[in-house]
Each structure stands twice: as structure tokens, then as C-alpha cells.
Amino acid sequence: MPTIAATVNQAASSAAPPPSAPSTSRRDALRNWALIVASVVALGALGVGWNTQQRLRVLEKELVKRQQDSQGEAAQALLLAKQAQDASREAGARVALLDARVSEAALQRTQIEDLIQSLARSRDENVVADVDAALRVALQQSAITGSTEPLLQALQQADDRLARYNQPRLERVRRALARDLDRVKAVGVSDLSSLTLRLDELVRLVDELPLLAATESRRAPSAAPRGASAPEAGASGASWNDHLVAWWDAWPVRLWEEMRSLVRVARVQQPEALLLAPEQMYFLRENLKLRLLNARLALLSRQYATAQADLRDAQAALERYFDPASRRVQVASELLKQVASQARQVSLPRPDETLAALAAAAAGR
Incomplete structure (x- = not known):
């Protein structure tokens, strides 16, 4: 490719007229120089334009690239904004949930504090109510069993509990408990279990007791x-x-x-005792056993009058028809007397003083 200077020289040589005179040559030289300058300027303008065009293309490409980058960044920003919006909504929901839970926790804390205060205020009332209920249940058990043991144990347990509690306002209740405890201990109540065991022993001994008729017939x-x-x-x-x-x-x-x-002549206090036939002796023993068993059932049923009547009939039969000189008859008669002396109706003491003190303590007096 010819250069720009060669092109300009060729154009100038082709355009210059033949030198006819000095003036003409001078004008031609000026014209040539002007053309050269114009050509240089035009070429410079063309170069500048071309360079500018290249730069514009580069700038256009850069702008396109930047526009694409900005569009990508905008899309990414939109995605991030959406994610941030979703996160903000989720955070708002979590904050609302946390606020609700905080409010619920505060309400529960208030309720727990109220409950603790209520328990602290009603501790004395609970102790008084528990002791009162225990004493009333023990009183019912004593009435059912006919023994003071349930009531005695309930009074002792109540005294021990109040001693551990150590509340000055319940000292009046403790004093009433001590007095009722002494009164219950002083009451002697018949032990029904031992009495029934003695009656069972008597029933077992009936078959071994010698009858007066059989003893007299065997004497020499x-x-x-x-x-x-x-x-x-x-x-x-x-x-x-x-x-x-x-x-x-x-x-x-x-x-x-x-x-x-x-x-054979002998002195007999009960003549009818010697007139018993062998089969009558059998029924006599069975009748005595039934009397003793009826007395046992009457004792277990707390029917002391019926038990005393059966024991008197059994004692009379034992003295009338059995040999009083026999050791076994004497032992049986002694057992009967002991059971009859202990099988008495005894009124169980009531812890009224303690119950009254508990009622006063529950009322706040």
C-alpha cells in the first residue's frame, strides 16, 4: 500500500503545469504546498476520524458490555432485593412470633408468681386442712374397728408434722393435740382380736372337757x-x-x-347333769360351741349385749354339766370370765378440742 506522502507527491506532480516562468512556478509551488498541507490536514482529519471511530467502537463495545453487566447486576440486585424482602417478611413474622411468645411467657410468669404467692399464703391453711381430714378419717376408722389405734396414730402424726412445720400461730393446735392424745391413751378399749382368739381356744377345748355324768359313771x-x-x-x-x-x-x-x-350315794348340786344320755352329751357340747361362736360373731359386730348374753349362757352350761374338779374345766371357766369382763361397750373419745382448734386456725383467729 502506497503511503500518504507518495500519494500526495504523485498528485502534485500530475497536477503541476510545466514551468513557463518563475512566477508561475512559484504559484505552482505555493499551490503544491497548499495542496500538500490540505492533503496532510485531510489525512490527519481522516486519521483522527478513523481513530475517533475506533475509539467510539471501543466505547460502544464497552458501553454494551457495561450495559450487559449493569443489567446482570440489576437482575441480581432485583433477586437480592426480593430475597431481602422475603427475609424481611420472615424476620417480621419471627419477630411477631417472638413477641407473642414473650407476651405469653410474661403472662405465665405473672401467673406463676401469683400461684407462688397464693401457695405461700395458703400453706398454713393446707396444713390445717390436711390435719383435720386425717383426724376425721382416723375417727371413722376407730368407730368401725372399735379400737383407738387409728385415732392414736393420726394424733401422733399430726403432732409430729406441726412440730416440723414450727408455725407459732399453730401452737394452740399443738396444745389441743397433746391434751386429746393423753385422753385417748387413758381410754382402755377391749382388744377384739385377743378376745376372738380366746373364744376360738374355748371352742377347741369343748371336746376335751369332761362331763359330770361321764365322770360319776367312771368313778370306782x-x-x-x-x-x-x-x-x-x-x-x-x-x-x-x-x-x-x-x-x-x-x-x-x-x-x-x-x-x-x-x-352309790353322792351329793350333786345339779341332778339333771347326771341324767344325760350319750347322744344328749354330744348335742350339749355342740350347743356350747354354738354359744361361743355366736358370742364371737357378736363381738366382731360390736353387739356387746348379745355377746354378754351368750357368754353367760355358756358359763352356766359349763358350771352345770361339766366336772368342776377338772383342771380343763377350770381353765375354760377362767377364760370365759376374762372374755366376759373385757367384752364391754366403751365409748371412743373424740378429739373435739383439736378439731375446734383447727377450725379456729382455718378461720384465721
């Missing part, structure tokens, strides 16, 4: 035959005639002794 005669050994005394040294004489002399005595053995 009051006198032994006398003179029966007279013939034998001299049997060794006497003759047959002497034996015969001795037997003849002794037979009236032996006959008299045999007749005396058929009849």
Missing part, C-alpha cells in the same frame, strides 16, 4: 369287799373242812358288799 365304788381274802388267808395250812366253814362264814359278808356296790 366307795368301799371294797371285806372278808373276801379270809378263806385264802388260811388256804395253805387249813383242811378242806376249815375251808368250807370259812366260806360259809364269809359269803353273807361278800353278798352284802356286792349289794353295796350296786348303790
Whole structure:
């Protein structure tokens, strides 16, 4: 490619006229220089334009690239804004939830504080109510069982609890508890379990007790035959005639002794006791057992009057039909008397003073 200077020289040489004169050549030289300058200027303008065009293209490309980058960044910014908006909404929801939970926690805390204060205020009332309920239940159990043991244990437990609690306003209740405890301990109540065991022992002994009729029938005669050994005394040294004489002399005595053995005289306080037949003896023992069992059931049912009546009938039968000289009959009679003396109706004490003190403490007095 020819350069710009060669092109300009060629154009100038082709355009210049032949030198005819000095003036003409001078004008031609000026014209040539003007053309050269114009060509240089035009070429410079063309170069500047081309350079400017190249720069514009570069700038256009840069602008396009930047526009694309800005559009990408705008899209990314929109995505980030959307994400931020979603996060803001979620954060707002979480804040609202946290506010609700904080409000709920504050409400629960207020309720718990109120409950604690209520428990602190009602602690004395709860202790008083528990002791009162325990005493009333123990009183019912004592009335059912006929024993003071449930009431005694309830009073002791209440005293121990109040001693551990150590509240000055309940000292009046403790003093009332001590007085009621002494009063309950002083009351002697019959032990029904031991009484029923004694009656069971008596029922077992009935079959072993000797009857008066059977004892009298087994007793030996009051006198032994006398003179029966007279013939034998001299049997060794006497003759047959002497034996015969001795037997003849002794037979009236032996006959008299045999007749005396058929009849026996004795002093009996209850004559009907000797007239019992063997089958009547069996029914007598069974009737005595039934009397004792009825007395046992009456004691367990707290029917002391019925029990006393059955025990009196059993004692009368024992004294009338059984041998009073027998050791077993004496033991049975002693057991009957002990049971009859202990089977008494005893009014159970009520802890009224303690209940009144508890009511006063619950009322705040």
C-alpha cells in the first residue's frame, strides 16, 4: 500500500503545469504546498476520524458490555432485593412470633408468681386442712374397728408434722393435740382380736372337757369287799373242812358288799347333769360351741349385749354339766370370765378440742 506522502507527491506532480516562468512556478509551488498541507490536514482529519471511530467502537463495545453487566447486576440486585424482602417478611413474622411468645411467657410468669404467692399464703391453711381430714378419717376408722389405734396414730402424726412445720400461730393446735392424745391413751378399749382368739381356744377345748355324768359313771365304788381274802388267808395250812366253814362264814359278808356296790350315794348340786344320755352329751357340747361362736360373731359386730348374753349362757352350761374338779374345766371357766369382763361397750373419745382448734386456725383467729 502506497503511503500518504507518495500519494500526495504523485498528485502534485500530475497536477503541476510545466514551468513557463518563475512566477508561475512559484504559484505552482505555493499551490503544491497548499495542496500538500490540505492533503496532510485531510489525512490527519481522516486519521483522527478513523481513530475517533475506533475509539467510539471501543466505547460502544464497552458501553454494551457495561450495559450487559449493569443489567446482570440489576437482575441480581432485583433477586437480592426480593430475597431481602422475603427475609424481611420472615424476620417480621419471627419477630411477631417472638413477641407473642414473650407476651405469653410474661403472662405465665405473672401467673406463676401469683400461684407462688397464693401457695405461700395458703400453706398454713393446707396444713390445717390436711390435719383435720386425717383426724376425721382416723375417727371413722376407730368407730368401725372399735379400737383407738387409728385415732392414736393420726394424733401422733399430726403432732409430729406441726412440730416440723414450727408455725407459732399453730401452737394452740399443738396444745389441743397433746391434751386429746393423753385422753385417748387413758381410754382402755377391749382388744377384739385377743378376745376372738380366746373364744376360738374355748371352742377347741369343748371336746376335751369332761362331763359330770361321764365322770360319776367312771368313778370306782366307795368301799371294797371285806372278808373276801379270809378263806385264802388260811388256804395253805387249813383242811378242806376249815375251808368250807370259812366260806360259809364269809359269803353273807361278800353278798352284802356286792349289794353295796350296786348303790352309790353322792351329793350333786345339779341332778339333771347326771341324767344325760350319750347322744344328749354330744348335742350339749355342740350347743356350747354354738354359744361361743355366736358370742364371737357378736363381738366382731360390736353387739356387746348379745355377746354378754351368750357368754353367760355358756358359763352356766359349763358350771352345770361339766366336772368342776377338772383342771380343763377350770381353765375354760377362767377364760370365759376374762372374755366376759373385757367384752364391754366403751365409748371412743373424740378429739373435739383439736378439731375446734383447727377450725379456729382455718378461720384465721
